[in-house]
Amino acid sequence: MTDQEGPEITFGQIDVDLDVQEILLAASQHDFAKLRRLVRTQSALPDASNVKDPETGYTPLHSAIAACEPETEGAQIDPDTLKSGAEAVKLLLQEGAIWNDLDNNDETPGCLARRIGATELYELIVDAGVRAEMLLNRLDGYEELSEDEEEEDDVKESGAKADEEGEGEVAPELVEVSAEQAATILSTAEAEAQALETEGVEANPGVTNARYLDSNLNIQQDKILDSDQNGVMMQWESDIMKKSAVALLPRPGLKVLNIGHGMGIVDGFFQEQGPAEHHIVEAHADVVAEMKKRGWDSKPGVTIHEGRWQDILPGLVGEGITFDAIYYDTFAESYADFRDFFSEHVIGLLEQDGGKWGFFNGMGADRQISYDVYQKVAEMDLFEAGFDVDWEDIPVPKLDGEWQGVKRAYWVVDNYRLPLCRFMD
Ligand SMILES: C[S@@+](CC[C@H](N)C(=O)[O-])C[C@H]1O[C@@H](n2cnc3c(N)ncnc32)[C@H](O)[C@@H]1O
Structure with a gap:
């Protein structure tokens, strides 16, 4: 590379940044049609529903919710703004937005909704969290089950008696998750699990x-x-x-x-x-x-x-x-x-x-x-x-x-x- 040539990545980076800003802007304007187009098809970004503003750490969900905050502190949120905000939030969640990503203020979209008093939006995010966690828990069971089956095969191969305790008991509800669904859900849910600490009933992540x-x-x-x-x-x-x-x-x-x-x-x-x-x-x-x-x-x-x-x-x-x-x-x-x-x-x-x-x-x-x-x-x-x-x-x-x-x-x-x-x- 010569001194005159700028680093190639800069131009690519500018495009990416513009794409990110366009998505975040559409989310904050609750521009439903544009947002859908950008997150579904038009954007060149691989995970358009989860882009982040480098300065605030806002994702499209944060942007859609933050835009509902009334200008005067303590004022009621305008009902029309809340309604369009809810539509934007629902769309983003359907398109795989992570419900508990943190912004640079250590807030998830739900924390932000709660802070500004947008209860309806908060509930939408809670429901998304419940769906994601339920699926993640089922998939954990699915993984355990596969491991059990492998172990069981090993035991059978070695001629030992298979342990009967609890065998296959989680199977009926788990077969309903197809491999394709599992892959999509898993990638979102795993990212989500990093923010929600579910490692213990007493909540101490990392301690077994x-x-x-x-x-x-x-x-x-x-x-x-x-x-x-x-x-x-x-x-x-x-x-x-x-x-x-x-x-x-x-x-x-x-x-x-x-x-x-x-x-x-x-x-x-x-x-x-x-x-x-x-x-x-x-x-x-x-x-x-x-x-x-x-x-x-x-x-x-x-x-x-x-x-x-x-x-x-x-x-x-x-x-x-x-x-x-x-x-x-x-x-x-x-x-x-x-x-x-x-x-x-x-x-x-x-x-x-x-x-x-x-x-x-x-x-x-x-x-x-x-x-x-x-x-x-x-x-x-x-x-x-x-x-x-x-x-x-x-x-x-x-x-x-x-x-x-x-x-x-x-x-x-x-x-x-x-x-x-x-x-x-
Ligand atoms: C949070 S403390 C219980 C506090 C108790 N409720 C009290 O009022 O003081 C948890 C206790 O569970 C015990 N424990 C952890 N895992 C256990 C297990 N698998 N089976 C039985 N006890 C366990 C720990 O050693 C610890 O004493």
Whole structure:
């Protein structure tokens, strides 16, 4: 290249930038016809629905929503603008726009809609999030199933006995996703999953249950941290634990099963309710040692089951033990683990007549829209598994100093939604 020749890429880059700006402009003007043309056919960009403005980080979804913001703070959004905004948002979502991409202000399109009071647009994005997450969860199951089948083939080839437990149980609903659909959905959903942290019911992305159970714990007066300084359990959750225990175990003489002892907060409140039987499943050796040090093994009605619930619960079902109340609050488990818990195990353990169960509802709690999406995802999966759920809102006090020394503030939303689940009538 000589000095006179400009770098070729510059001209190409200018074209690309112009294309990006044209799409973002059409989105912000809610110019439906032009936007559709640009994202569907005319643009040379491979993923036109997800282009980004380099300065603001706005995607077309952000642009369409931001354009609804009234000029005067606190003013109502003009209904016509809201209507055309909703059309633009629907179009973009249909064309594969990622519902939870972040702009340079760390806001997803849904966060932006919520901030400017565009509730209708917020709900559209929440619904898109629910669809994407449901599909992603199904595809995870699909991948697991393929792996299981491969393993099963390996086992059969080696002449060993195939493990019968749980085999093929997720297959019927999964075959409805064709390979072509799966590929399209997967590429969008995988990008989306990066922003929505669904790695644990307690929401600690990147920590696996096996790694956690292997790590040394730092058990303090007001919190438990794992060896990466992730908050395993914290004192500020006490009010939530108390309300959960009382809702699940309203009177003395009932049988309760708690999965995950942690700091023993919920178990302490269960004890106050005077249970006839109080079973606790705990997998971490440090927590078990601490429990014994504090005399939990000799408290009234208490039986400690040392190990992972995945290994313990089938034995309890085998013995025919049932409970009036079950509580689930583990750490570093995936949503798939949780779904497996309630769709495969609760049915054999919960009293058919009036039994209630609950869980620590911390999924996606580091962002309101993620919390709302995961409430709906869980509700749909619970329904599919045969449970009704009532939610009670509990205000969470402002948490600031609590996060000192903790790797990540896993709770940001204002209200905790306490779930109370029962078998459907
Ligand atoms: C968030 S803490 C529970 C806090 C408890 N609700 C309380 O009130 O203090 C999670 C607990 O689940 C335990 N745990 C994690 N994975 C588990 C598993 N697969 N089976 C049983 N316990 C598990 C952890 O060791 C930890 O003690």
